[in-house]
Amino acid sequence: QKEVEQNSGPLSVPEGAIASLNCTYSDRGSQSFFWYRQYSGKSPELIMFIYSNGDKEDGRFTAQLNKASQYVSLLIRDSQPSDSATYLCAVKVGNAGNMLTFGGGTRLMVKP
Amino acid sequence: DGGITQSPKYLFRKEGQNVTLSCEQNLNHDAMYWYRQDPGQGLRLIYYSQIVNDFQKGDIAEGYSVSREKKESFPLTVTSAQKNPTAFYLCASSADHSGNTIYFGEGSWLTVV
Numbered sequence: 001q002k003e004v005e006q007n008s009g010p011l012s013v014p015e016g017a018i019a020s021l022n023c024t025y026s027d028r029g030s031q032s033f034f035w036y037r038q039y040s041g042k043s044p045e046l047i048m049f050i051y052s053n054g055d056k057e058d059g060r061f062t063a064q065l066n067k068a069s070q071y072v073s074l075l076i077r078d079s080q081p082s083d084s085a086t087y088l089c090a091v092k093v094g095n096a097g098n099m100l101t102f103g104g105g106t107r108l109m110v111k112p
Numbered sequence: 113d114g115g116i117t118q119s120p121k122y123l124f125r126k127e128g129q130n131v132t133l134s135c136e137q138n139l140n141h142d143a144m145y146w147y148r149q150d151p152g153q154g155l156r157l158i159y160y161s162q163i164v165n166d167f168q169k170g171d172i173a174e175g176y177s178v179s180r181e182k183k184e185s186f187p188l189t190v191t192s193a194q195k196n197p198t199a200f201y202l203c204a205s206s207a208d209h210s211g212n213t214i215y216f217g218e219g220s221w222l223t224v225v
Contacts, residue, residue, distance in 0.1 A: 008152070034214075043202055043216040044155070088154060090214075099145075099170065100214060104154040 003027060004091050006103035014111055019076040021106050023089030026070070032092040033065055033072045034100065039085045047074070047087075079110045115139065116217035118203050124225045125190065125197060133188045133220045135203035144186035145204040145214065148172060155202065161186055190222060198224050 005024045013019045023033075032051050036044035050056045050063040050072065062075040072091075076083055086105040093101065116137045125131045137144065143162050147155040157170030161180040175194025180186055186205075190197045203217040 004154075006154075043219045046213060046215070049213070090155075099157055099160060102147075102154040102156075104152075 003093075003101045004089055004103035006087075006089050006106045008104055009107040010109050011106055012109045012111060013079050015079060015081060017079050017110075019079045019083065019108055019110070021074040021076075021087050021089075021108065022071060023073065023091075023103055024071045025089075025091045025101075027091070027093045028067075028070065030067075030070075030091045030093050033063070034090040034092075035061075035063060035072075035074045036088040036090060036102075037083075037085045038088055038105065044088055076108075079108075081110050081112050084108055084110045116203055116205055116215060118201075118217035118220050120220060121218065122221045122223075124223050126225060128192045130189055130191050131222065133190070133201055133203075133222070135186045135188065135217060136184055137186075137203075137205045137217075138184060139205060139207070139215070140183070141205035141207050141215075142183070143206045144180065145206075146170075146176070146178065146186070146188045147202040147204065149200040149202060149219075151200075158188065158201075197222055 003026050034049045035047045038044040048058050050065045056063045060077045064073045086107045088105045089103040090100040119134045145160040146158040149155050156172050158176050159178040161167035177189045201220045204214045206214045
């Protein structure tokens with residue numbers, strides 16, 4: 001079983017809609033959760049991180065964490081064509097030093 | 113400007129050759145990492161270093177070697193023992209040992225010819 005799982009997509013949403021990206025993880029000792037955006041051929045950029053259960057909002061982005069169910073999600077409101085990219089979920093496991101474990105990523109396509 | 117510089121951006125390797133990818137950071141970060149990404153896949157950790165003169169193997173260290181002689185530099189050598197080296201290689205760093213907020217360089221594309 002992979003430690004961090006994401007649906008590879010593509011997830012297609014119309015411009016202006018809400019895009020919902022999901023990630024599940026297997027290690028209950030996981031402490032920190034990160035969302036990165038990666039455009040084709042480029043390096044990942046950090047969008048946001050979350051440590052506590054609940055929601056964390058930053059502009060059009062909202063990260064949601066549910067440790068009991070072991071999932072973390074990213075909502076993108078008012079999706080724009082420029083949001084089209086691969087979104088990587090990363091998890092820091094408590095006993096793994098400072099290493100992040102990445103999911104395979106979900107490809108998002110926002111259609112005008 | 114502060115950041116992480118990887119070079120070269122594109123590299124071609126012949127069968128049986130060793131190649132070295134450079135990674136330099138001027139962010140004064142203690143920890144540095146090397147990840148490998150295959151097309152359409154996530155990132156897999158090759159090696160990481162929390163402090164100068166110390167480094168640990170990640171999930172896929174076989175066929176790779178690193179050194180950390182200076183805080184700013186963490187070069188990765190892809191040896192001939194790595195049978196399938198064609199991939200996108202990403203260097204990253206973080207400010208402290210907690211690993212919070214890892215920043216990536218621009219990446220290096222390695223192709224075997």
